[in-house]
Amino acid sequence: HRADNARQVRVMLVEDSAVIRGMVRSWLDGVDNVEVVASADNGQIALNTVAAARPDIIILDIEMPVMDGLTALPGLLAACPGVKVLIASTLSKRNAEISMKAINMGAADYLAKPSFARDGNEARRMFKEELVRKVVGLGQNGGGGHHGVVHTPAPANDAGANRAAAATSGWTTIPSGSSDFKLRPASRVRPRILVIGSSTGGPAALSKVLGALKGRLSGVPVVITQHMPPTFTTLLGETLSRLSGLEGGETHDGETVSAGRIYVAPGGFHMRLIQLGSQIKIALNDGPPINHCRPAVDPLFESVAQIYRGAALGVVLTGMGSDGALGAVKIADAGGSVLAQDEASSIVWGMPGAAMAAGACVAAVELENLGDRIGLMLGLGSGRNKIKT
Template sequence: MNAIAAPPPGTRPAAARPKSDEPIRVMVVDDSAFIRGILARWISEEPDLALVASHPNGRRAVDDVIRSQPDVAILDIEMPEMDGLQALPLILEKRPGTAVIMASTLTRRGAEVSIRALTLGAADYVPKPDSANGLLAAADFRHDLISKVRSLGAGVRRGKSFRTPAPTTARQAPGASAPAATRGAAIPAAAKPKVRLRPASMSAVRALAIGSSTGGPQALTRFFTDAGSALTTIPVFVTQHMPPTFTTILAEHIAKASGRPAAEGVDGEPVRPGHIYVAPGGKHMLVAKSNGTTVIKLSDAPPVNFCKPAVDPMFQSISDVYGSATLALVLTGMGSDGAKGATIIADGGGAVIAQDEASSVVWGMPGATAEVGACSEILPIAEIGPRVVRRISGGRS
């Protein structure tokens, strides 16, 4: 992987640190002694993290997890004796609540296994640089890994569950309401003092835009399983923070979950209703008018919010084209990407729904969107699909 040059010191936002004075306990599992050593050194250099175990294969990790009691386990995929995918459910069975981060290569197999692992209970993944020298030079890899360990570890301390609830039905019928057990939990109590909701948009929905990051693949699968059958009359645009190859696999998973055509957006491609367009890794995906036709535009502009693809530029371009007919969803993810674009959509008369804190793996992106006052609703992931179905069918709430 070509590492992106690190920005000057002080330009990266500091990742949130856990409230507890106890360091976050981290287990490293990788068959490469070199990689184990590098990760151990990085962890030891962070005062709020503590390395509690280091193992060369999944079997040893499973045997040790009760003794070492990690909050976070960094689990390699390809290992002898027992690989990461085999070890994952055993670790979670022995120590429920552990946040497992899958470490994989930037290959199709690595992407497929990583996304499959998310459906089995992994909290997140990190794509590894493709060589030992790349690992040493990858400032972005180190920053992303430590940020995820810190954020997920803090979630473990709060009793966060990293498994997205399964859909209550194979497909949510158009116009169906949310299950009774999930109603009435739209705004978590802790967020109420900071949140100002906007009135719901009165415009008919002509485009759906979705932004997500950490925990996003799980949330997207849940959403598209619930709402896919209703997405026949509007185009859907998705930006998930992912590298190349991973976004290809994500689009395939979305197609299966939704029953709709889904693929990475192609530059100049005409936008069609009933189709789902996923921003390809390493490119920003925008929409624009060309000779009276709405088309996909891919941009190689610099990262936005340290992300490429980023949600903010996609949201802004969609608002420019669809105006008040835009419906946007900001799902689970670290950071604040999407908050500025969501504000533009809301100021233009469109509607924004954010995932609530309780059902988010990390309430960074949706929390930031809620705090800037861009949302008309804040809902659990189990309610978002049925709510979007209702909005598309003409309901206003």
């Protein structure tokens, strides 16, 4: 059932439960072009065997005997440069804190593992669906490049290497074979809001961008949807508030939106902005997932477009899938501006690639320069150079 000419994505399972290892292996064996090449029941065995296994993706448990996942992570990343590590652990506050630390240390993404005995078949089905989706998405990012297929990230204008939107993953396919993206002119109106959407690789990208803008965001509210479960979004809000120097964090329903504050959508809830008289408020709901996600970026971007029109500045950061592309078009059509993270600096160029392919963006910008580019568009000048008049 495998396409002979397609590259196999090599997966390593690091998980102390033999039952879960067997179950995940059987799921992935049923996925085209995905091959489980190694498994280990603790971090030490993983470290001893990872170089020979040459995986593109490591599914890494946190709590294991002998050596836990967090302790093993730096060695695994060092042994396989470019490998994508998917943290899989049960959702508790402690594990969320450890997993966020792992993401800050270089893990690509997180997957909440149900308690299989307690949570039943529906939880197992959802876990399987999410696991397969994330493995397929990360695998289409060109993999780790350990066996002569892809050795370096694609340059920003190379169509294809990081585009994680295969039909098999249930997302809109990004047109391949063309890097001729239609760009929009930037709005001539000074932005009154900065709104950001992100997914896989997003926490690190958000930290970089907001850290670069520290002290320069007092004039706008900063509103963020990052695909993450509850508890994680609480921790992310605290981290981004500290890095940006802004008050706020994870938001709540009915909160007033004001300049100089940060608002992070809570896991499990879509976030929109609504206008009530002269005030703009946060509106949360737990309606059905949109683009496989809750929170989703599209409803936030669409609501921002309606309220702020040409004074909206949207940013689409790294992430698999195409969430945010339709909302980015709405912002652009209303006269606002949208920036996308470029392909070379994205963990997965799904969401920003989709926004570019939709013709919604002013530019695709390298992560290193994105903070300064946002600062220039906010009319604040660069952190390094003052804006020239």
